[in-house]
Amino acid sequence: MALQIVDGCVNCWACEPLCPSQAIYAAIPHFLIDAKKCTECDGDYADKQCASICPIEEAIVDSQGEALNPPGSLTGIPPERWEQVRAEIQAR
Amino acid sequence: MELTVLGQSQTTAPAAGGCASSGCGSNDDQLNHLPEHIRAKVHNHPCYSEEAHHHYARMHVAVAPACNIQCHYCNRKYDCSNESRPGVVSELLTPDQAVKKVMTVAANIPQMTVLGIAGPGDPLANPERTFDTFRQLTEKAPDIKLCVSTNGLALPELVDELCKHNIDHVTMTINCVDPDIGAQIYPWIFWKNRRVYGRKGAEILIKQQQKGLQMLVDRGILVKVNSVMIPGVNDKHLEEVSKAVKAKGAFLHNVMPLIAEAEHGTFYGVMGQRGPTHDELQELQDACSGDMNMMRHCRQCRADAVGMLGEDRGDEFTMDKIEAVDVDYAAAMVKRAEVHAAIEATLAAKAKAKVETQNLASLQTAFVSLSSLTLPKKESRPVLMAIATSGGGIINQHFGHAREFLIYEANAHDVRFISHRKTDLYCSGDETCGDGESVLQKTINALKGCEVVLCSKIGYEPWGMLEEAGIIPNGEHAMEAIEDAVAAVYKEMGEKGLLDKKPETKQRATA
Ligand code: SF4
Ligand code: SF4
Ligand code: SF4
Numbered sequence: 001m002a003l004q005i006v007d008g009c010v011n012c013w014a015c016e017p018l019c020p021s022q023a024i025y026a027a028i029p030h031f032l033i034d035a036k037k038c039t040e041c042d043g044d045y046a047d048k049q050c051a052s053i054c055p056i057e058e059a060i061v062d063s064q065g066e067a068l069n070p071p072g073s074l075t076g077i078p079p080e081r082w083e084q085v086r087a088e089i090q091a092r
Numbered sequence: 093m094e095l096t097v098l099g100q101s102q103t104t105a106p107a108a109g110g111c112a113s114s115g116c117g118s119n120d121d122q123l124n125h126l127p128e129h130i131r132a133k134v135h136n137h138p139c140y141s142e143e144a145h146h147h148y149a150r151m152h153v154a155v156a157p158a159c160n161i162q163c164h165y166c167n168r169k170y171d172c173s174n175e176s177r178p179g180v181v182s183e184l185l186t187p188d189q190a191v192k193k194v195m196t197v198a199a200n201i202p203q204m205t206v207l208g209i210a211g212p213g214d215p216l217a218n219p220e221r222t223f224d225t226f227r228q229l230t231e232k233a234p235d236i237k238l239c240v241s242t243n244g245l246a247l248p249e250l251v252d253e254l255c256k257h258n259i260d261h262v263t264m265t266i267n268c269v270d271p272d273i274g275a276q277i278y279p280w281i282f283w284k285n286r287r288v289y290g291r292k293g294a295e296i297l298i299k300q301q302q303k304g305l306q307m308l309v310d311r312g313i314l315v316k317v318n319s320v321m322i323p324g325v326n327d328k329h330l331e332e333v334s335k336a337v338k339a340k341g342a343f344l345h346n347v348m349p350l351i352a353e354a355e356h357g358t359f360y361g362v363m364g365q366r367g368p369t370h371d372e373l374q375e376l377q378d379a380c381s382g383d384m385n386m387m388r389h390c391r392q393c394r395a396d397a398v399g400m401l402g403e404d405r406g407d408e409f410t411m412d413k414i415e416a417v418d419v420d421y422a423a424a425m426v427k428r429a430e431v432h433a434a435i436e437a438t439l440a441a442k443a444k445a446k447v448e449t450q451n452l453a454s455l456q457t458a459f460v461s462l463s464s465l466t467l468p469k470k471e472s473r474p475v476l477m478a479i480a481t482s483g484g485g486i487i488n489q490h491f492g493h494a495r496e497f498l499i500y501e502a503n504a505h506d507v508r509f510i511s512h513r514k515t516d517l518y519c520s521g522d523e524t525c526g527d528g529e530s531v532l533q534k535t536i537n538a539l540k541g542c543e544v545v546l547c548s549k550i551g552y553e554p555w556g557m558l559e560e561a562g563i564i565p566n567g568e569h570a571m572e573a574i575e576d577a578v579a580a581v582y583k584e585m586g587e588k589g590l591l592d593k594k595p596e597t598k599q600r601a602t603a
Binding site for chain 2: 010011012014017046047049052053056075076081082085088089
């Protein structure tokens with residue numbers, strides 16, 4: 001039972017000091033979670049701390065690979081809208 | 093300590109030599125009518141004192157990129173997009189590296205008086221890294237003032253720690269005092285170990301900001317409030333914000349334009365929220381100014397800017413370049429003190445000269461001669477002029493090199509600084525934003541509303557285009573002091589009978 005930090009992470013340091021298990025560490029190219037240490041905050045907090053402050057959608061995933069903050073959940077930007085704008089920008 | 097609340101108990105006593113009218117351009121500094129102890133705290137701070145920003149420099153370091161809220165104008169993949177230039181990621185430093193960099197810069201640019209920690213992120217969301225930097229600097233470089241910008245969420249619990257350091261002022265971004273409006277700006281905050289969304293989050297944030305503001309004021313720390321003007325969201329509301337923060341004792345209110353381009357990937361950018369036009373921004377700044385100082389020379393500099401306002405010498409001081417440098421800070425402090433004393437002497441001399449000119453003026457010349465021109469005062473309308481300058485308070489930049497212009501207003505009584513306009517940041521509306529738009533056309537659009545451009549030199553092509561846009565190019569006052577030149581040009585316009593009527597608007601941007 002452990003969370004994982006993946007590609008999207010922008011190394012913002014927000015999660016690291018909050019982890020009750022000291023499972024998070026700065027690494028290159030992005031922060032990582034030590035799977036042996038991560039307890040998913042069980043027993044410490046109701047919400048998983050790293051996922052609750054992380055500003056980047058899809059940067060933290062659970063053991064099934066499922067994003068804790070799915071697209072659109074943090075920015076409020078509907079994913080379809082983002083795709084469309086991205087395509088427009090690329091077409092310029 | 094009690095701070096005088098501007099506009100409540102104020103008799104706006106003019107400082108010695110200053111002019112009693114607060115907007116008067118003969119004021120060396122807009123801050124002249126602040127109480128003495130406040131002026132003492134800001135007189136050498138380039139971001140707070142309009143006069144100081146010509147002479148003193150500041151630097152920012154990025155040490156604490158975490159943030160505890162989300163703003164709709166921010167994309168955390170970049171810097172804090174309204175406090176600094178979006179899309180440019182600053183060099184993130186450890187506290188030790190930051191201290192080294194600050195001391196190196198302070199030794200090399202003795203005019204550097206202020207170190208700020210602002211974005212990316214909220215410095216108080218990562219208090220260990222911020223305070224570690226402050227603690228070391230308070231000890232090792234006591235002649236540097238420290239400055240911090242915050243969204244205010246974590247402020248109340250950290251005020252006391254903050255006050256232990258060499259800090260005179262704090263900048264807080266307050267965009268609203270109404271949670272319903274807040275809910276349209278802040279999608280969530282992180283509070284007491286969970287994410288709180290929408291109105292509820294905004295309500296907590298607003299409470300914390302107001303509480304933090306009060307605590308800082310009570311402790312004698314000056315608070316500057318930044319607000320981002322978001323058309324259709326908080327533009328109507330910001331006057332109320334201005335009143336509220338003024339009543340609490342904030343000493344400056346800085347209304348900044350929203351910058352939102354789709355490619356920044358922010359909510360506002362992607363969803364097509366527009367930024368304010370120059371006119372809208374200026375109108376709001378005027379409405380909020382009242383008897384409170386409005387900050388108009390803010391450059392929204394990037395989070396690791398180094399040097400004078402409007403310039404960035406960050407490239408000279410990247411970590412790889414300074415790692416090997418050994419700084420003798422004791423020696424540097426001596427040199428710094430000398431340089432600061434010289435600047436103060438120049439400023440004092442300038443102030444004295446100004447008083448003398450004024451006395452003379454009141455006898456026969458300069459401004460008074462404006463009113464004795466054949467036209468009665470009320471008919472001579474105010475005129476906006478744009479100035480190309482690279483600093484020092486003089487007209488010393490080629491039109492084509494200017495990436496920003498200072499905007500001054502001249503009227504029958506005085507000359508005053510209004511704002512600065514960047515030429516590459518703004519877009520004045522869809523119809524002028526076609527892909528084919530040239531840089532020059534962009535610049536001309538940015539100068540909308542101005543009737544004259546003063547610069548050191550100007551090329552043939554832009555000359556013609558400016559004229560076509562109804563803006564008079566003028567290179568005759570190169571190397572002159574800005575305010576004097578503006579007054580002279582205004583006087584000339586009066587003599588030519590150009591001040592009686594509104595000019596016909598030929599500018600494309602107004603179409
Ligand atoms: S889920 Fe909790 S324990 Fe696991 S890494 Fe995140 S903060 Fe640490
Ligand atoms: S909070 Fe998210 S983006 Fe920031 S360091 Fe942690 S995982 Fe990366
Ligand atoms: S406070 Fe600054 S860093 Fe945090 S989300 Fe808002 S703009 Fe971005």
